Amino acid sequence: MPTIATWNVNSINARLSNVLEWLGAAKPDVVLLQEIKCQDAAFPREAIEDLGYQVATYGQKSYNGVAILSRWPILDVVRGLPGEPGDEQARYLEATVDGMRVASIYLPNGNPVGTEKFAYKLAWMERLRARAADLLESGAPLVLGGDYNVIPEPIDCHDPKAWEGDALFRPESRRAFRALLHLGLVDAFRALHPHEEHAYSFWDYQKGAFQLDHGIRIDHLLLSPAAADRLVACAIDKEPRRRPKASDHTPVVATLEDRP
Template identity: 60%
Template sequence: MKIASFNVNSLKARMGNLKDWLKEADPDVVCLQETKSTDETFPRGEIEDLGYNLAIHGQKTYNGVAILSKRPIEDVTIGLPEGDGDDHARYIECVIPVGETVLRVASIYLPNGNPIGTDKFTYKLAWMDRLKRHATTLLAYEEPLVLAGDYNVIPTPDDVYDPKAWEGDALYQPESRAKLRELINLGFTDAFRACHSEPHRYTFWDYQAGRWQKGQGIRIDHLLLSPQATDRLKACDIDQEIRGREKPSDHVPIWAELEF
């Protein structure tokens, strides 16, 4: 199975690009972020026509996550637990039957957190704590599990074109990076790093200052695998060329192949 994550940065603006990529890459499961679409305005028909079932958690103008699957979708969870009063559409989870087993998948759009020193950064760190607690529960199921999405965290200096340029950004703060390590250390594997040791492979290039043309990106979109999923990992890569297309998202898809 090919499982992908793609922050589309507005379905309305990227629908053509998304459909082209779905036809070319032919993923079995896709986790979308920043759909910026409500459940009612989500282009359900266009996606279903390509052979996908849908689980949607939308929000007007901001955020929005979804899961696309060629197989049936079951047991959908909307929103990250412990979210009393949190109306941000940042988390959706489901179970996908695969033969005699299941694959559990979550699409995650973690808060940006900027500027640091504000409630936004506090919210980011608290959200990461909530994710860690929920992930601990999910690991206890001992299922193949993929936590896929835009984590808005740069893990290491190897994942950014210029670490010093990001020292004042919430994506590269020691607290953000430490909480991502805490999550991974529960027993997850960074699928990309399990397959690639080379530095400076990116999933995001800002629209400003010609970052794409200059190769100045960051790696903030991640696929975290449970031990049961890691045992099935065959490949992982980034579809970087998508960023060079007309009217692209500032993110590109990252995908992993698991053998079932």
């Protein structure tokens, strides 16, 4: 059964040993990476290809950047979220793997609220909704995975009161996330674990947040009906967050039944 993971690695070159170790142990079939923080030429392609993956990247110097790793050929690549030709931030990469359309998404943070950064976040989410609606029309399996920088519900953070007013938890952000779900997309983790608490994918580096489990769930795998029908498992793998020099995010992994 194929597995697909999303992971904000917070600099692929700074975390390369951790990434290679996890890929070798977990052996996911498709991996959607965010915040690779390097230009395409600086991506450690050879080291990852040596593990049996094909690689597609959309990077930029020092910031952002997304990638797709796949054990199958990566076809029909789209670099950048359609809808705003002037947007040069490397936050969206889309392709077809094994008959499934996938996208690696690094959604804008949006802080501070009340600035152009929050307006950009909401506009970007509307563009994402429009793109998702177009992709869903085909009826083919679709997985939109990544760091959404959205805490969907109070259960998805350790201390909801502390996040009030933050762009990740603002009603506007959560409403835009629900708009994606209302298209028919399914949050893979919550579909299988609707009431699970302390299910976080990000812990700040400060104040012992990981050790205290003061986290938030902002990394999501959203599945179309054709993909959700094949969903058999979805888990948050905390082990990489325990490693030295870890990313502040950890992988979320979904398992799908084989294609009929």
